[in-house]
Amino acid sequence: MDTPRRRGRPGHDLDAVLAAAVRLFNTRGYDATSMFDVAEALGITKSTLYHHVSGKEQLLSMAVDRAVDGLFEAAAHVQDLQGPATVRLQKLVESSVLVLAERLEFVTLLLRVRGNTQVEQHALARRREFDTLATELVKQAQAEGGIRADVDPATAARLLFGMVNSLVEWYRPERGHPEALAATVVRLAFDGLRTIAVTGDQATQEEH
Amino acid sequence: MDTPRRRGRPGHDLDAVLAAAVRLFNTRGYDATSMFDVAEALGITKSTLYHHVSGKEQLLSMAVDRAVDGLFEAAAHVQDLQGPATVRLQKLVESSVLVLAERLEFVTLLLRVRGNTQVEQHALARRREFDTLATELVKQAQAEGGIRADVDPATAARLLFGMVNSLVEWYRPERGHPEALAATVVRLAFDGLRTIAVTGDQATQEEH
Known part of the structure; x- marks a missing residue:
């Protein structure tokens, strides 16, 4: 809530990435969610997403x-x-x-x-x-x-x-x-x- | 437990069909389970299975x-x-x-x-x-x-x-x-x- 905003483009930090991923995993299921889906939910490209994490298993x-x-x-x-x-x-x-x-x-x-x-x-x-x-x-x-x-x-x-x-x-x-x-x-x-x-x-x- | 065995080929009655289906739905997930999977688990053909139920949604x-x-x-x-x-x-x-x-x-x-x-x-x-x-x-x-x-x-x-x-x-x-x-x-x-x-x-x- 009151944690200071991290550097970088807003909404693209690791917390936002994790929040988007976990929401998709919970609603669609882990298997049915792709890295593309996570990137899309964040409004970023897949390559930007891979800048934050190595892959879906790391997100999990x-x-x-x-x-x-x-x-x-x-x-x-x-x-x-x-x-x-x-x-x-x-x-x-x-x-x-x-x-x-x-x-x-x-x-x-x-x-x-x-x-x-x-x-x-x-x-x-x-x-x-x-x-x-x-x-x-x-x-x-x-x-x-x-x-x-x-x-x-x-x-x-x-x-x-x-x-x-x-x-x-x-x-x-x-x-x-x-x-x-x-x-x-x-x-x-x-x-x-x-x-x-x-x-x-x-x-x-x-x-x- | 002590319910009398129903008529018909043993293991193929509706209780057995339901038990096999629910086990697959719980382990693999409903979406990932096909009527073929249910038939295979029972050791019967798909057409024999359709003799018991109209489809996967009826099983669910x-x-x-x-x-x-x-x-x-x-x-x-x-x-x-x-x-x-x-x-x-x-x-x-x-x-x-x-x-x-x-x-x-x-x-x-x-x-x-x-x-x-x-x-x-x-x-x-x-x-x-x-x-x-x-x-x-x-x-x-x-x-x-x-x-x-x-x-x-x-x-x-x-x-x-x-x-x-x-x-x-x-x-x-x-x-x-x-x-x-x-x-x-x-x-x-x-x-x-x-x-x-x-x-x-x-x-x-x-x-x-």
């Missing part, structure tokens, strides 16, 4: 890195925090929502990657690494007694970040502040939707 | 209907229940997990549909209808005091079913019983991951 690589790097920066920050694992897990969920909201198109691309190329394989490996890290945090929080013990840690981690990742399907900046959304996700996941006023009887009276 | 239509119908049957069942909206919402979440686990490939296809054809447009419209229904249930549950009032109902519905839908990314039958998974989803979403033992002080001491 840089685009998924924007998403992955954001998530791992959040994870690194959380690892550095002191205090209960439950709080660190909560922070990781919050930060992930903010990264998704801020890098929506990049994370959308990351989540659609299926592993056909080396770049995609690498992205999938990084996603698995993030899942492992989240699962470890759930395990620690359970060991500390902060997270309920009656959920499988890997399942809980997948559900938590499955909920976070679902944002790419429906979140749009005009739908409200990312901070408010992060707070809602945390409330739902950590404290639950149910009000304390609902008694066990009420909650189960219709079971059969 | 029947496949997404399997997913959508399952979800709407669950919704209809829930609407018929008496009792608090909170309990009905909980039942809808549970049933949706079971439908997803049972019709995993079909729901995977449904969730990837982007609306390029009439069949896809129809599927998207049905998904929106389901979202509206879930949002209404959250609103009713809030009005009754069973669901916390400090979450936006549409956001809560999207997060709930975003979490449920994330199953298509990682759930595999060998990962455990769908019923146990449904119970975990409900526990997380309705009662929260946090144990009651964690005090407000503990939960916030690392905030800054």
Whole structure:
């Protein structure tokens, strides 16, 4: 937003190139998008585009890195925090929502990657690494007694970040502040939707 | 599972045709799959395949209907229940997990549909209808005091079913019983991951 404009012809810098590429990859699919399409979307020639990047695979690589790097920066920050694992897990969920909201198109691309190329394989490996890290945090929080013990840690981690990742399907900046959304996700996941006023009887009276 | 085998040459009945088609659509993509590919996967000729279905779009239509119908049957069942909206919402979440686990490939296809054809447009419209229904249930549950009032109902519905839908990314039958998974989803979403033992002080001491 407020980052200083880079040198060079306006709209042709690397950020603009990446933004145009990721938009095309998400709407048409990576395979169906050519370097010509990216150049055309930017209103530049293909040779000008090759001045910025070596090819389509480099565009894909840089685009998924924007998403992955954001998530791992959040994870690194959380690892550095002191205090209960439950709080660190909560922070990781919050930060992930903010990264998704801020890098929506990049994370959308990351989540659609299926592993056909080396770049995609690498992205999938990084996603698995993030899942492992989240699962470890759930395990620690359970060991500390902060997270309920009656959920499988890997399942809980997948559900938590499955909920976070679902944002790419429906979140749009005009739908409200990312901070408010992060707070809602945390409330739902950590404290639950149910009000304390609902008694066990009420909650189960219709079971059969 | 225990449905009686239909008449006709084994493996060539409509269920087998649909299963083969949906598997190809999910792995290669709908556009990249031809009727020849589907016939080849079944070990039959294209003309035998056309004996079962009129074309690829009918296969897509029947496949997404399997997913959508399952979800709407669950919704209809829930609407018929008496009792608090909170309990009905909980039942809808549970049933949706079971439908997803049972019709995993079909729901995977449904969730990837982007609306390029009439069949896809129809599927998207049905998904929106389901979202509206879930949002209404959250609103009713809030009005009754069973669901916390400090979450936006549409956001809560999207997060709930975003979490449920994330199953298509990682759930595999060998990962455990769908019923146990449904119970975990409900526990997380309705009662929260946090144990009651964690005090407000503990939960916030690392905030800054």
